[in-house]
Each structure stands twice: as structure tokens, then as C-alpha cells.
Amino acid sequence: MAEDLHIIRGDKAAQYTSLIPQIKGLLEGEPDLVANLANVAAALKEQFGWFWVGFYLVKGDELVLGPFQGPVACTRIRKNRGVCGSSWAQAATLIVPDVAAFPGHIACSSLSKSEIVVPLIRGGEVKAILDVDSEQLSHFDETDQQFLEEIVALIML
Template sequence: MAEDLAIAKGSKTAQYEALLPQIKALITGEPDLVANLANIAGALREQFNWFWVGFYLVKEDELVLGPFQGPVACTRIRKGKGVCGSSWAQAQTLIVPDVEKFPGHIACSSLSRSEIVVPIIRNGTVMGVLDVDSADLDTFDEVDRRFLEEVAGWIEF
């Protein structure tokens, strides 16, 4: 089924409040994980025009690239490495205002300047992460954390 996304204007909160019901509608009733992750990444990137939005999924002892929107990305990330691997290891959302100042940052693209990574946790286990990069410094804040954690909570494995 083809969907049209209604792009909202206004504050960041207003944009999320308009977007999240649309994301929920896109994934409700669709059992395929890849399809849902792809639509979530596409909707977030289209609304906010971020540099990169995507998912890494835990497979054995590393994160493996999943559906994303943006330029090509790192394919595999070890636990505890970079922002994504650190979010996985700590099982918590990480907001990085300046990736150059993050110890051990993995530069999949030199154009990425700030980042938020949200772990997707089911039954106490991190199953993957939602990774969002911006070409601008200090893009992400507690508003992003709140809404992106809500979206991550909807993902069914």
C-alpha cells in the first residue's frame, strides 16, 4: 500500500506529534520487520531532513546495518565501539552534540556532525539501535530522545 507522508511545520515537538501517528499507521498490521524499519527511517528523514537515519540490528556479537535512508554507511559495528556500539553496550540513548568529541567515534561519513542513538530493547535485551546523524552540530536534544524512544518501543521483532 502506498502512503503519502504529511510533512508538518512548527516546533520540533509539533513535528513529532504530527509524524508519530503517521509512522504508527505505516507499521500497524505489517508483520515484516525490514519493511517497518525502512518506513520508519524514510518517514523520519523526510520529515526532519536529517543527514542519515537508519537501524543496526544485533547479530551475534556485532551490530549489522539494517534499513536506512542516506549515504552508504558502516556495515558492522562491534559492541562498545563508536556511538552505536556504546549505546548497545550501555542499553541507553546517547545524544552526541559533536561527534568529533566522542571518544572512539566511528566516522562512517565525515559530513556527520551530531548524532543520537536509541537502543531497541525487548525483554531486557538490546535487539538493535536507531541511529540518526545530522550534518549540523548540536541537533538532538531531550525532545528527540523522548519521541525517538517512543518510536523504538513500537518495533516488533
Template sequence: MAEDLTINRTAAKAEQYESIIPQINALLSGEPDFVANMANVAAALKEQFNWFWVGFYLVKGEELVLGPFQGPVACTRIKKGKGVCGSSWAQNKTLIVPNVDEFPGHIACASASKSEIVLPLVKNGEVIGVLDVDSEFLDHFDETDRVYLEQVISVLLN
């Protein structure tokens, strides 16, 4: 069932998250398909925040493989420990990168990307993928994004 989101980009960042998270929860409620839910999460976040790129990579063997996303074409496969996504997976922690050009081993899937936040998706104690968000602006992501995007992941994985 298609849903219309209530989008307000003029509110403070925390207020925007507090508005979109219940909408994401309602959107995913009752839908068991993980791929469909990732697709809707990516679309809802892109629509709310108008980020350059937002999407998922899923662990398949020793690589992250591109999953549902919104934005320009992306890298299809990323090795464990490589780039921001592979590092987040290997370290099982959220990485906030104010300037991707200063991140050792950054994988430049799109030259317009300037800052990034990557959060691991952990199920049963194991990283099953990552949520990757890119901005065309330097220093775009902060602790507020980490806190609220972890809530989004919690909604997705439950």
C-alpha cells in the same frame, strides 16, 4: 500499500514528532515484517526531519550489522562498545552526542556527520539493535528527540 505522509517542517520540533508518530503507527499497523517496518520508519523520519542519515543496526553475534536506512552509504559492521552505536548497545542507553569529533572512539562513517543520537531497541529485556540518527549540524539533538524517538521505537517494537 504505499502511503503519503503529511509533512510539516515549519512547526516546532515537538509538534513535528506529534504529527509524524501517529502516521508511523498507521503505516506499520497490520504489517508484521520487522525489516519492512524499520525501512518505513527510517524513510518517514528522514522525510519529516531531513536528517543527514537515519537508520538501524541490528545485533548479530558480537556486532551490529547495518539494517534499513536512509542517507549516504554507511559502515556495515560495528563491534559492541565501539563508536556511538556500539556504546549505546553495550550500555543499553540512549546517547546524545553534540559533537561526534569529541566522542572517544567515534567511528566516522561519513565526515559530514557532526552530531548524533543513538537509541537502543530493547525487546524482552535484550538489545536487538539501535536506531541511529546523524545530523550535519553540531548540537542538533536534545531531550525532545530522545523522548519522541523512544516513542517511535515503542511503535516499531509493538
């Protein structure tokens, strides 16, 4: 597949529906994890224009920053710390409408207002998380959760 994305506007579900086959095309036949994480982050950032999109990889007892799109970010996050560490500990997607109201939120940027974090689980263990931040409050919902979980499931570790 060519590395150009076909970006559509409008209904959020339609945007995801258009993007998912393109992400499958980017991942198909590419065994390198870093390349795949980078392309998924870039595709999501291009399609939706979110403030920050990226991955953290589980390495020992920390999440370590992986491929991302956006401003510089926190490099290491401990389990149960902030939204990312909480998603890792719970092995569950977390939608946070207002990060300032989340207990223990780690403010990598004061511009981030809402967040969704989706764990990448393989063999019953969280191996990485997808972290997406928006500059708008209450930006993410169950539609984002459904489609982002589908996208994360495409990534092979």
C-alpha cells in the same frame, strides 16, 4: 493508510506529534521487520531531513547495518565501539553534540557532526538501534530523545 506522509514544519515537538500517528499507521498490520524499519527510517528522514537515519540489528557480537536513508554507511560495528556500539553496550540512548569529541567515534562520513542513538530493547536485551546523524553540531536534544524512544517502542520484533 496511504503511504504518503503529511509533513509539517515548525516546532520540533509538533512535528513528532504529527508524525507518530502516521508511523503507527505504517506499522499497523505489517509483520515484516525489514519493511517496518525501512518505513520508519524513511518517515523520519522525510519529516526532518536529517543527514542519515537508519537501523543496525544485533547479530551475534556485532551490529549489522539494516534499513536506512542516506549515504552509504558502516556495515558492521562491534559492541562498545563508537556511538552505536556504546549505546548497545549501555542499553541507553546517547546524544552526542559533537561526534569529533566522542572517544572512539567511527566516522562513516566526515559530514556527520552530531548524533543520537536509541536502542530498541525487548525482553531486557538490545535487539537493534536507531542511529540518526546530522550535519549540524548540537542538533539533538531531550525532545528528540523522548519522541524517538516512543517511536522505537512502536516497532515489534
